[in-house]
Amino acid sequence: MPPTESVNGSSSGNGKKNFQPVSGRHGPHLNSRNPYQPVPDFLSNVNSFKIIESTLREGEQFANAFFDTAKKIEIAKALDDFGVDYIELTSPAASEQSRLDCEAICKLGLKAKILTHIRCHMDDARIAVQTGVDGVDVVIGTSSFLREHSHGKDMDYIHKTAIEVIEFVKSHEIEIRFSSEDSFRSELVDLLSIYRTVDQIGVNRVGIADTVGCASPRQVYDLVRTLRGVVSCDIETHFHNDTGCAVANAYCALEAGATHIDTSVLGIGERNGITPLGGLMARMIVADREYVTSKYKLHKLRDLENLVAEAVEVNIPFNNYITGFCAFTHKAGIHAKAILANPSTYEIINPADFGITRYVHFASRLTGWNAIKSRVEQLDLDMTDAQCKECTAKIKLLADVRPLNVDDVDSIIRQYHFNIKTGNDQPLLKGIEHPAPGIQEAADAGEPAAKKLRRTEPDQDAAKCC
Numbered sequence: 534m535p536p537t538e539s540v541n542g543s544s545s546g547n548g549k550k551n552f553q554p555v556s557g558r559h560g561p562h563l564n565s566r567n568p569y570q571p572v573p574d575f576l577s578n579v580n581s582f583k584i585i586e587s588t589l590r591e592g593e594q595f596a597n598a599f600f601d602t603a604k605k606i607e608i609a610k611a612l613d614d615f616g617v618d619y620i621e622l623t624s625p626a627a628s629e630q631s632r633l634d635c636e637a638i639c640k641l642g643l644k645a646k647i648l649t650h651i652r653c654h655m656d657d658a659r660i661a662v663q664t665g666v667d668g669v670d671v672v673i674g675t676s677s678f679l680r681e682h683s684h685g686k687d688m689d690y691i692h693k694t695a696i697e698v699i700e701f702v703k704s705h706e707i708e709i710r711f712s713s714e715d716s717f718r719s720e721l722v723d724l725l726s727i728y729r730t731v732d733q734i735g736v737n738r739v740g741i742a743d744t745v746g747c748a749s750p751r752q753v754y755d756l757v758r759t760l761r762g763v764v765s766c767d768i769e770t771h772f773h774n775d776t777g778c779a780v781a782n783a784y785c786a787l788e789a790g791a792t793h794i795d796t797s798v799l800g801i802g803e804r805n806g807i808t809p810l811g812g813l814m815a816r817m818i819v820a821d822r823e824y825v826t827s828k829y830k831l832h833k834l835r836d837l838e839n840l841v842a843e844a845v846e847v848n849i850p851f852n853n854y855i856t857g858f859c860a861f862t863h864k865a866g867i868h869a870k871a872i873l874a875n876p877s878t879y880e881i882i883n884p885a886d887f888g889i890t891r892y893v894h895f896a897s898r899l900t901g902w903n904a905i906k907s908r909v910e911q912l913d914l915d916m917t918d919a920q921c922k923e924c925t926a927k928i929k930l931l932a933d934v935r936p937l938n939v940d941d942v943d944s945i946i947r948q949y950h951f952n953i954k955t956g957n958d959q960p961l962l963k964g965i966e967h968p969a970p971g972i973q974e975a976a977d978a979g980e981p982a983a984k985k986l987r988r989t990e991p992d993q994d995a996a997k998c999c
Protein backbone atom coordinates (compact mmCIF):
# COMPACT_ATOMS: atom_id res chain seq x y z
CA MET A 534 0.00 0.00 0.00
CA PRO A 535 1.54 3.33 -0.96
CA PRO A 536 1.69 6.20 1.44
CA THR A 537 -0.64 9.18 1.30
CA GLU A 538 -0.64 12.49 3.04
CA SER A 539 -2.85 15.53 3.37
CA VAL A 540 -2.02 18.51 1.23
CA ASN A 541 -0.19 21.21 3.09
CA GLY A 542 2.96 21.83 1.14
CA SER A 543 4.02 23.08 -2.24
CA SER A 544 2.41 26.47 -1.90
CA SER A 545 3.74 28.14 -5.00
CA GLY A 546 2.45 25.69 -7.57
CA ASN A 547 3.49 25.46 -11.14
CA GLY A 548 -0.06 26.07 -12.27
CA LYS A 549 -0.68 22.38 -12.86
CA LYS A 550 -1.68 19.94 -10.20
CA ASN A 551 0.16 16.94 -11.47
CA PHE A 552 1.63 15.37 -8.41
CA GLN A 553 0.46 13.66 -5.29
CA PRO A 554 1.68 14.11 -1.76
CA VAL A 555 3.26 11.10 -0.15
CA SER A 556 4.67 10.48 3.25
CA GLY A 557 6.86 7.88 4.78
CA ARG A 558 9.65 7.67 7.26
CA HIS A 559 13.19 7.97 6.11
CA GLY A 560 15.04 4.69 6.14
CA PRO A 561 17.13 3.66 9.09
CA HIS A 562 20.46 4.94 7.82
CA LEU A 563 19.80 8.57 8.78
CA ASN A 564 19.44 7.58 12.39
CA SER A 565 21.74 4.65 12.94
CA ARG A 566 24.69 5.25 10.64
CA ASN A 567 24.84 8.64 9.01
CA PRO A 568 27.00 8.46 5.90
CA TYR A 569 26.99 12.25 5.70
CA GLN A 570 28.31 12.82 9.17
CA PRO A 571 31.12 15.31 9.45
CA VAL A 572 34.74 14.32 9.32
CA PRO A 573 35.74 13.86 12.99
CA ASP A 574 37.99 16.72 14.07
CA PHE A 575 38.24 18.20 17.53
CA LEU A 576 38.46 21.76 16.15
CA SER A 577 35.34 21.38 14.02
CA ASN A 578 32.20 23.24 15.09
CA VAL A 579 29.84 21.54 12.69
CA ASN A 580 28.00 20.22 15.76
CA SER A 581 27.96 23.44 17.76
CA PHE A 582 27.76 26.54 15.56
CA LYS A 583 25.90 29.79 16.19
CA ILE A 584 24.02 31.95 13.71
CA ILE A 585 24.42 35.70 13.40
CA GLU A 586 21.34 36.57 11.38
CA SER A 587 21.90 39.65 9.28
CA THR A 588 18.66 40.07 7.32
CA LEU A 589 18.21 43.38 9.12
CA ARG A 590 21.76 44.54 8.27
CA GLU A 591 23.25 42.78 5.22
CA GLY A 592 19.70 42.10 4.04
CA GLU A 593 18.87 45.79 4.14
CA GLN A 594 21.68 46.24 1.62
CA PHE A 595 19.71 44.09 -0.88
CA ALA A 596 18.66 46.18 -3.86
CA ASN A 597 14.91 45.81 -3.21
CA ALA A 598 14.96 46.14 0.54
CA PHE A 599 13.10 48.80 2.46
CA PHE A 600 12.01 47.82 5.95
CA ASP A 601 9.91 50.25 7.95
CA THR A 602 9.99 50.01 11.73
CA ALA A 603 7.00 47.70 11.97
CA LYS A 604 8.45 45.34 9.37
CA LYS A 605 11.85 45.27 11.08
CA ILE A 606 10.15 44.39 14.36
CA GLU A 607 8.08 41.69 12.70
CA ILE A 608 11.18 40.18 11.09
CA ALA A 609 13.22 40.43 14.29
CA LYS A 610 10.49 38.62 16.24
CA ALA A 611 10.22 35.92 13.58
CA LEU A 612 13.99 35.38 13.57
CA ASP A 613 13.99 35.21 17.34
CA ASP A 614 11.16 32.70 17.30
CA PHE A 615 13.03 30.62 14.74
CA GLY A 616 15.89 30.43 17.22
CA VAL A 617 18.80 32.38 15.77
CA ASP A 618 21.48 33.25 18.30
CA TYR A 619 22.12 36.85 17.22
CA ILE A 620 20.28 39.45 15.16
CA GLU A 621 22.52 42.00 13.47
CA LEU A 622 21.07 45.43 12.71
CA THR A 623 22.08 48.23 10.37
CA SER A 624 24.44 50.82 11.76
CA PRO A 625 22.68 53.48 13.83
CA ALA A 626 25.02 55.92 12.10
CA ALA A 627 23.32 55.23 8.77
CA SER A 628 20.30 57.44 9.49
CA GLU A 629 18.20 58.76 12.35
CA GLN A 630 15.47 56.19 11.66
CA SER A 631 18.07 53.39 11.64
CA ARG A 632 19.15 54.51 15.10
CA LEU A 633 15.57 54.68 16.39
CA ASP A 634 14.77 51.25 14.91
CA CYS A 635 17.85 49.80 16.55
CA GLU A 636 16.74 51.16 19.91
CA ALA A 637 13.19 49.86 19.38
CA ILE A 638 14.41 46.32 18.60
CA CYS A 639 16.72 46.35 21.63
CA LYS A 640 13.68 47.09 23.79
CA LEU A 641 11.70 44.07 22.55
CA GLY A 642 13.35 41.77 25.07
CA LEU A 643 14.07 39.05 22.52
CA LYS A 644 16.00 35.90 23.43
CA ALA A 645 18.46 36.52 20.58
CA LYS A 646 21.28 38.94 21.29
CA ILE A 647 21.06 42.17 19.33
CA LEU A 648 24.12 43.48 17.51
CA THR A 649 24.74 46.48 15.39
CA HIS A 650 27.34 46.78 12.68
CA ILE A 651 29.60 49.84 12.39
CA ARG A 652 32.69 51.16 10.69
CA CYS A 653 35.91 51.13 12.67
CA HIS A 654 35.40 54.73 13.70
CA MET A 655 34.84 56.37 17.07
CA ASP A 656 31.93 58.47 15.77
CA ASP A 657 29.99 55.32 14.88
CA ALA A 658 31.02 53.54 18.08
CA ARG A 659 29.77 56.40 20.27
CA ILE A 660 26.32 56.22 18.67
CA ALA A 661 26.22 52.40 18.75
CA VAL A 662 26.86 51.95 22.46
CA GLN A 663 23.96 54.27 23.30
CA THR A 664 21.33 52.16 21.49
CA GLY A 665 21.03 49.36 24.03
CA VAL A 666 22.59 46.64 21.84
CA ASP A 667 24.17 43.53 23.35
CA GLY A 668 27.18 43.88 21.11
CA VAL A 669 28.87 45.78 18.32
CA ASP A 670 30.32 44.32 15.14
CA VAL A 671 33.16 46.51 13.91
CA VAL A 672 34.54 46.20 10.40
CA ILE A 673 37.28 47.77 8.30
CA GLY A 674 38.69 46.83 4.93
CA THR A 675 42.19 45.33 4.98
CA SER A 676 42.72 44.49 1.30
CA SER A 677 44.76 46.88 -0.81
CA PHE A 678 41.63 47.57 -2.89
CA LEU A 679 39.76 48.90 0.11
CA ARG A 680 42.74 50.50 1.82
CA GLU A 681 43.43 52.50 -1.32
CA HIS A 682 39.98 53.16 -2.72
CA SER A 683 37.53 52.92 0.18
CA HIS A 684 38.83 54.39 3.43
CA GLY A 685 42.36 55.24 2.35
CA LYS A 686 44.01 54.15 5.64
CA ASP A 687 47.13 52.01 6.16
CA MET A 688 47.54 49.05 8.51
CA ASP A 689 49.12 51.21 11.25
CA TYR A 690 46.04 53.41 11.30
CA ILE A 691 43.80 50.32 11.33
CA HIS A 692 45.66 48.88 14.35
CA LYS A 693 45.51 52.16 16.25
CA THR A 694 41.84 52.87 15.54
CA ALA A 695 40.77 49.28 16.12
CA ILE A 696 42.32 49.34 19.58
CA GLU A 697 40.64 52.64 20.40
CA VAL A 698 37.20 51.54 19.20
CA ILE A 699 37.41 48.10 20.82
CA GLU A 700 38.47 49.45 24.19
CA PHE A 701 35.72 52.03 24.06
CA VAL A 702 33.03 49.45 23.30
CA LYS A 703 34.39 47.05 25.90
CA SER A 704 34.23 49.79 28.51
CA HIS A 705 30.45 49.70 28.02
CA GLU A 706 30.47 46.01 28.95
CA ILE A 707 28.89 44.75 25.77
CA GLU A 708 30.21 42.26 23.21
CA ILE A 709 32.67 43.40 20.60
CA ARG A 710 33.68 41.76 17.35
CA PHE A 711 36.39 42.98 15.01
CA SER A 712 36.27 41.99 11.36
CA SER A 713 38.49 42.56 8.36
CA GLU A 714 36.46 43.39 5.28
CA ASP A 715 37.63 41.66 2.07
CA SER A 716 39.72 39.22 4.10
CA PHE A 717 40.46 36.87 1.20
CA ARG A 718 42.13 39.61 -0.85
CA SER A 719 44.13 40.84 2.12
CA GLU A 720 47.74 39.95 2.91
CA LEU A 721 47.86 37.01 5.32
CA VAL A 722 50.51 38.71 7.40
CA ASP A 723 48.33 41.82 7.79
CA LEU A 724 45.35 39.75 8.75
CA LEU A 725 47.08 37.62 11.35
CA SER A 726 48.76 40.64 12.84
CA ILE A 727 45.56 42.65 13.32
CA TYR A 728 43.63 39.61 14.55
CA ARG A 729 46.35 38.82 17.09
CA THR A 730 46.28 42.41 18.32
CA VAL A 731 42.52 42.52 18.80
CA ASP A 732 42.43 39.06 20.36
CA GLN A 733 45.00 40.15 22.91
CA ILE A 734 42.92 43.15 23.95
CA GLY A 735 39.93 40.89 24.48
CA VAL A 736 37.44 40.94 21.61
CA ASN A 737 34.70 38.34 21.85
CA ARG A 738 35.04 37.42 18.19
CA VAL A 739 37.11 38.13 15.16
CA GLY A 740 35.42 38.04 11.77
CA ILE A 741 36.56 36.84 8.38
CA ALA A 742 34.57 38.27 5.48
CA ASP A 743 34.51 37.10 1.88
CA THR A 744 33.15 40.45 0.82
CA VAL A 745 33.33 39.85 -2.92
CA GLY A 746 32.47 36.13 -2.91
CA CYS A 747 35.82 35.11 -4.35
CA ALA A 748 36.84 32.41 -1.87
CA SER A 749 36.65 28.69 -2.51
CA PRO A 750 35.91 26.18 0.27
CA ARG A 751 39.53 25.09 0.39
CA GLN A 752 40.77 28.66 0.77
CA VAL A 753 38.22 29.18 3.53
CA TYR A 754 39.35 26.05 5.32
CA ASP A 755 43.00 27.09 5.13
CA LEU A 756 42.45 30.63 6.38
CA VAL A 757 40.12 29.68 9.22
CA ARG A 758 42.36 26.82 10.32
CA THR A 759 45.38 29.11 10.32
CA LEU A 760 43.50 31.76 12.27
CA ARG A 761 42.26 29.15 14.74
CA GLY A 762 45.89 28.60 15.70
CA VAL A 763 46.50 32.33 16.23
CA VAL A 764 43.53 33.63 18.24
CA SER A 765 41.74 32.21 21.24
CA CYS A 766 38.46 34.13 20.77
CA ASP A 767 35.49 32.97 18.68
CA ILE A 768 35.67 33.20 14.89
CA GLU A 769 32.76 34.59 12.88
CA THR A 770 32.56 34.18 9.12
CA HIS A 771 30.65 36.00 6.40
CA PHE A 772 30.38 34.71 2.84
CA HIS A 773 29.04 36.40 -0.26
CA ASN A 774 27.57 34.21 -2.95
CA ASP A 775 28.91 35.77 -6.16
CA THR A 776 30.49 32.48 -7.24
CA GLY A 777 27.95 30.16 -5.64
CA CYS A 778 30.06 29.01 -2.68
CA ALA A 779 28.33 30.75 0.22
CA VAL A 780 26.83 27.65 1.83
CA ALA A 781 29.83 25.42 1.13
CA ASN A 782 32.18 28.07 2.47
CA ALA A 783 30.15 28.37 5.66
CA TYR A 784 30.32 24.63 6.15
CA CYS A 785 34.05 24.53 5.52
CA ALA A 786 34.58 27.41 7.93
CA LEU A 787 32.85 25.41 10.66
CA GLU A 788 34.90 22.33 9.84
CA ALA A 789 38.02 24.44 10.21
CA GLY A 790 36.99 25.79 13.61
CA ALA A 791 34.83 28.88 12.97
CA THR A 792 32.16 29.30 15.64
CA HIS A 793 29.65 31.72 14.08
CA ILE A 794 28.09 31.97 10.61
CA ASP A 795 26.42 35.07 9.19
CA THR A 796 23.20 34.43 7.29
CA SER A 797 20.24 36.29 5.88
CA VAL A 798 16.81 35.01 5.00
CA LEU A 799 16.84 33.90 1.35
CA GLY A 800 20.45 35.11 1.29
CA ILE A 801 19.48 38.72 0.59
CA GLY A 802 22.28 41.25 0.73
CA GLU A 803 24.61 43.33 -1.44
CA ARG A 804 24.60 42.10 -5.06
CA ASN A 805 23.36 38.47 -5.02
CA GLY A 806 23.76 38.22 -1.26
CA ILE A 807 25.25 35.90 1.35
CA THR A 808 24.78 32.46 2.90
CA PRO A 809 21.01 31.91 3.07
CA LEU A 810 19.57 30.84 6.40
CA GLY A 811 17.55 28.07 4.73
CA GLY A 812 20.56 26.84 2.75
CA LEU A 813 22.63 26.67 5.90
CA MET A 814 19.86 24.73 7.65
CA ALA A 815 19.75 22.27 4.75
CA ARG A 816 23.49 21.72 4.91
CA MET A 817 23.68 21.47 8.69
CA ILE A 818 20.70 19.18 9.26
CA VAL A 819 22.43 16.62 7.10
CA ALA A 820 25.56 16.93 9.23
CA ASP A 821 23.91 16.96 12.66
CA ARG A 822 20.15 16.56 12.68
CA GLU A 823 19.92 16.40 16.46
CA TYR A 824 21.70 19.73 16.98
CA VAL A 825 19.76 21.55 14.28
CA THR A 826 16.31 20.24 15.14
CA SER A 827 16.76 20.83 18.85
CA LYS A 828 17.92 24.41 18.37
CA TYR A 829 15.92 25.86 15.50
CA LYS A 830 12.17 25.81 14.82
CA LEU A 831 12.56 24.48 11.32
CA HIS A 832 8.85 24.31 10.59
CA LYS A 833 8.85 28.13 10.79
CA LEU A 834 11.35 28.49 7.97
CA ARG A 835 8.77 28.71 5.21
CA ASP A 836 6.78 31.45 6.97
CA LEU A 837 9.96 33.36 7.72
CA GLU A 838 11.01 33.22 4.08
CA ASN A 839 7.56 34.24 2.91
CA LEU A 840 7.62 37.19 5.30
CA VAL A 841 10.93 38.45 3.97
CA ALA A 842 10.15 37.62 0.33
CA GLU A 843 6.99 39.67 0.55
CA ALA A 844 8.75 42.52 2.32
CA VAL A 845 11.38 42.81 -0.41
CA GLU A 846 8.98 41.91 -3.23
CA VAL A 847 10.65 38.80 -4.59
CA ASN A 848 9.37 35.28 -5.29
CA ILE A 849 10.84 32.26 -3.56
CA PRO A 850 12.97 30.62 -6.27
CA PHE A 851 11.65 27.27 -7.60
CA ASN A 852 14.90 25.59 -6.59
CA ASN A 853 15.22 27.20 -3.19
CA TYR A 854 16.72 24.98 -0.50
CA ILE A 855 13.92 23.18 1.37
CA THR A 856 11.07 25.53 0.46
CA GLY A 857 11.32 25.78 -3.33
CA PHE A 858 8.06 24.40 -4.69
CA CYS A 859 9.71 21.31 -6.17
CA ALA A 860 12.38 20.74 -3.51
CA PHE A 861 10.68 17.50 -2.48
CA THR A 862 8.88 16.53 -5.69
CA HIS A 863 9.94 13.27 -7.35
CA LYS A 864 9.01 12.75 -10.96
CA ALA A 865 10.79 10.02 -12.91
CA GLY A 866 9.21 6.58 -12.52
CA ILE A 867 12.40 5.03 -11.15
CA HIS A 868 12.61 7.69 -8.46
CA ALA A 869 8.90 7.52 -7.64
CA LYS A 870 8.95 3.78 -7.12
CA ALA A 871 11.91 3.96 -4.76
CA ILE A 872 10.58 6.99 -2.88
CA LEU A 873 7.29 5.22 -2.27
CA ALA A 874 9.22 2.27 -0.85
CA ASN A 875 11.63 4.32 1.27
CA PRO A 876 12.10 8.12 1.00
CA SER A 877 15.77 7.83 1.95
CA THR A 878 16.45 6.42 -1.49
CA TYR A 879 16.29 9.84 -3.09
CA GLU A 880 16.15 12.30 -0.19
CA ILE A 881 18.85 13.21 2.27
CA ILE A 882 16.58 15.64 4.09
CA ASN A 883 13.23 14.66 5.53
CA PRO A 884 10.73 17.37 4.50
CA ALA A 885 8.68 16.57 7.60
CA ASP A 886 11.49 18.11 9.69
CA PHE A 887 10.48 21.42 8.07
CA GLY A 888 6.74 20.75 8.15
CA ILE A 889 6.78 20.27 4.40
CA THR A 890 5.11 17.64 2.24
CA ARG A 891 6.83 15.39 -0.25
CA TYR A 892 5.14 14.82 -3.61
CA VAL A 893 5.23 12.22 -6.31
CA HIS A 894 4.59 13.74 -9.71
CA PHE A 895 2.78 11.11 -11.73
CA ALA A 896 1.16 13.04 -14.58
CA SER A 897 3.87 12.80 -17.21
CA ARG A 898 5.36 10.44 -19.75
CA LEU A 899 8.21 9.73 -17.32
CA THR A 900 5.84 8.10 -14.83
CA GLY A 901 5.82 4.37 -14.13
CA TRP A 902 3.28 1.79 -13.09
CA ASN A 903 4.34 1.91 -9.44
CA ALA A 904 3.47 5.61 -9.20
CA ILE A 905 0.17 5.00 -10.99
CA LYS A 906 -0.61 2.07 -8.74
CA SER A 907 -0.05 4.36 -5.78
CA ARG A 908 -2.50 6.84 -7.25
CA VAL A 909 -5.03 4.09 -7.95
CA GLU A 910 -4.90 3.16 -4.29
CA GLN A 911 -5.26 6.77 -3.23
CA LEU A 912 -8.39 6.94 -5.36
CA ASP A 913 -9.65 3.81 -3.58
CA LEU A 914 -9.93 1.85 -6.79
CA ASP A 915 -9.32 -1.84 -7.11
CA MET A 916 -6.93 -2.80 -9.93
CA THR A 917 -4.41 -5.59 -10.38
CA ASP A 918 -0.76 -4.87 -11.13
CA ALA A 919 -1.30 -5.95 -14.73
CA GLN A 920 -4.19 -3.50 -15.02
CA CYS A 921 -2.12 -0.72 -13.49
CA LYS A 922 0.58 -1.40 -16.06
CA GLU A 923 -1.91 -1.29 -18.91
CA CYS A 924 -3.45 1.89 -17.56
CA THR A 925 0.03 3.44 -17.27
CA ALA A 926 0.64 2.71 -20.94
CA LYS A 927 -2.59 4.55 -21.80
CA ILE A 928 -1.56 7.52 -19.69
CA LYS A 929 1.79 7.68 -21.46
CA LEU A 930 0.01 7.75 -24.83
CA LEU A 931 -1.66 11.02 -23.93
CA ALA A 932 1.38 12.32 -22.04
CA ASP A 933 3.35 12.04 -25.28
CA VAL A 934 0.94 14.46 -26.91
CA ARG A 935 0.54 17.22 -24.34
CA PRO A 936 1.31 18.15 -20.74
CA LEU A 937 -1.07 16.48 -18.28
CA ASN A 938 -2.35 17.48 -14.90
CA VAL A 939 -3.64 15.39 -12.05
CA ASP A 940 -7.25 15.64 -13.19
CA ASP A 941 -6.34 14.32 -16.63
CA VAL A 942 -4.63 11.28 -15.17
CA ASP A 943 -7.34 10.68 -12.60
CA SER A 944 -9.89 10.76 -15.39
CA ILE A 945 -8.00 8.17 -17.39
CA ILE A 946 -7.59 5.95 -14.35
CA ARG A 947 -11.26 6.24 -13.42
CA GLN A 948 -12.43 5.60 -16.95
CA TYR A 949 -10.10 2.62 -17.29
CA HIS A 950 -11.38 1.29 -13.97
CA PHE A 951 -15.01 1.84 -15.03
CA ASN A 952 -14.38 -0.03 -18.27
CA ILE A 953 -12.80 -3.06 -16.65
CA LYS A 954 -15.47 -3.28 -13.98
CA THR A 955 -18.44 -2.90 -16.37
CA GLY A 956 -16.99 -4.59 -19.42
CA ASN A 957 -17.60 -1.32 -21.21
CA ASP A 958 -15.27 -0.15 -23.88
CA GLN A 959 -15.59 3.62 -23.67
CA PRO A 960 -12.63 5.48 -25.13
CA LEU A 961 -10.30 6.45 -22.32
CA LEU A 962 -9.53 9.90 -23.58
CA LYS A 963 -13.19 10.87 -23.36
CA GLY A 964 -12.70 11.23 -19.64
CA ILE A 965 -10.38 14.16 -20.27
CA GLU A 966 -13.11 16.40 -21.66
CA HIS A 967 -15.81 14.98 -19.36
CA PRO A 968 -14.58 14.48 -15.84
CA ALA A 969 -15.08 11.01 -14.45
CA PRO A 970 -17.46 10.41 -11.52
CA GLY A 971 -16.23 12.10 -8.37
CA ILE A 972 -14.22 14.81 -10.09
CA GLN A 973 -17.25 16.89 -11.03
CA GLU A 974 -18.80 16.71 -7.56
CA ALA A 975 -15.56 17.82 -6.01
CA ALA A 976 -15.28 20.72 -8.40
CA ASP A 977 -18.86 21.71 -7.71
CA ALA A 978 -18.13 21.77 -3.99
CA GLY A 979 -15.71 24.54 -4.74
CA GLU A 980 -12.50 22.58 -4.11
CA PRO A 981 -9.82 21.59 -6.55
CA ALA A 982 -10.88 18.12 -7.59
CA ALA A 983 -7.60 16.43 -6.97
CA LYS A 984 -7.33 17.88 -3.52
CA LYS A 985 -10.80 16.75 -2.58
CA LEU A 986 -10.07 13.23 -3.68
CA ARG A 987 -6.85 12.83 -1.75
CA ARG A 988 -6.96 10.88 1.45
CA THR A 989 -5.76 12.44 4.64
CA GLU A 990 -4.56 9.70 6.94
CA PRO A 991 -0.82 10.02 6.40
CA ASP A 992 0.46 8.26 9.46
CA GLN A 993 -1.50 5.12 8.96
CA ASP A 994 -0.41 4.68 5.37
CA ALA A 995 3.09 6.02 5.85
CA ALA A 996 3.81 3.39 8.42
CA LYS A 997 3.22 0.75 5.80
CA CYS A 998 5.70 2.26 3.39
CA CYS A 999 8.89 2.07 5.43
Ligand SMILES: CC(=O)SCCNC(=O)CCNC(=O)[C@H](O)C(C)(C)COP(=O)(O)OP(=O)(O)OC[C@H]1O[C@@H](n2cnc3c(N)ncnc32)[C@H](O)[C@@H]1OP(=O)(O)O
Nearest residue numbers: 624626627628652653654672673674683684685714744803
Ligand atom coordinates in the same frame (compact mmCIF):
# COMPACT_ATOMS: atom_id res chain seq x y z
C1 LIG B 1 30.91 45.27 3.18
C2 LIG B 1 29.82 45.94 3.96
O1 LIG B 1 28.72 45.63 3.72
S1 LIG B 1 30.26 47.02 5.16
C3 LIG B 1 28.73 47.69 5.75
C4 LIG B 1 28.14 48.63 4.82
N1 LIG B 1 27.12 49.37 5.51
C5 LIG B 1 26.90 50.65 5.29
O2 LIG B 1 27.50 51.27 4.44
C6 LIG B 1 25.85 51.25 6.16
C7 LIG B 1 25.10 52.34 5.45
N2 LIG B 1 26.00 53.41 5.13
C8 LIG B 1 25.72 54.71 5.31
O3 LIG B 1 24.65 55.08 5.75
C9 LIG B 1 26.79 55.68 4.96
O4 LIG B 1 27.67 55.10 4.03
C10 LIG B 1 27.60 56.10 6.23
C11 LIG B 1 26.67 56.85 7.18
C12 LIG B 1 28.18 54.89 6.97
C13 LIG B 1 28.75 56.99 5.82
O5 LIG B 1 28.22 57.99 5.03
P1 LIG B 1 29.14 59.20 4.43
O6 LIG B 1 29.88 59.83 5.55
O7 LIG B 1 28.22 60.06 3.65
O8 LIG B 1 30.25 58.50 3.53
P2 LIG B 1 30.15 57.60 2.25
O9 LIG B 1 29.07 56.58 2.43
O10 LIG B 1 30.02 58.43 1.02
O11 LIG B 1 31.57 56.92 2.22
C14 LIG B 1 31.97 55.98 3.17
C15 LIG B 1 32.88 56.69 4.19
O12 LIG B 1 33.24 55.75 5.22
C16 LIG B 1 34.66 55.58 5.23
N3 LIG B 1 34.84 54.18 5.51
C17 LIG B 1 34.52 53.14 4.71
N4 LIG B 1 34.72 52.01 5.35
C18 LIG B 1 35.15 52.33 6.57
C19 LIG B 1 35.51 51.54 7.68
N5 LIG B 1 35.37 50.22 7.65
N6 LIG B 1 35.92 52.15 8.80
C20 LIG B 1 36.00 53.52 8.83
N7 LIG B 1 35.64 54.30 7.81
C21 LIG B 1 35.24 53.69 6.69
C22 LIG B 1 35.12 56.03 3.87
O13 LIG B 1 36.44 56.47 3.91
C23 LIG B 1 34.16 57.16 3.56
O14 LIG B 1 34.53 58.31 4.29
P3 LIG B 1 34.95 59.70 3.54
O15 LIG B 1 34.27 59.79 2.23
O16 LIG B 1 34.51 60.73 4.50
O17 LIG B 1 36.40 59.52 3.42
Ligand SMILES: O=C(O)CCC(=O)C(=O)O
Nearest residue numbers: 672712714740742744771
Ligand atom coordinates in the same frame (compact mmCIF):
# COMPACT_ATOMS: atom_id res chain seq x y z
O1 LIG C 1 31.39 42.72 9.15
C1 LIG C 1 31.65 41.74 8.50
O2 LIG C 1 32.28 40.78 8.94
C2 LIG C 1 31.15 41.62 7.09
C3 LIG C 1 30.86 42.90 6.45
C4 LIG C 1 30.29 42.65 5.11
O3 LIG C 1 29.10 42.69 4.92
C5 LIG C 1 31.17 42.18 4.05
O4 LIG C 1 32.38 42.31 4.18
O5 LIG C 1 30.64 41.69 3.06
Ligand SMILES: [Zn+2]
Nearest residue numbers: 591744771802
Ligand atom coordinates in the same frame (compact mmCIF):
# COMPACT_ATOMS: atom_id res chain seq x y z
ZN1 LIG D 1 28.48 41.35 3.34
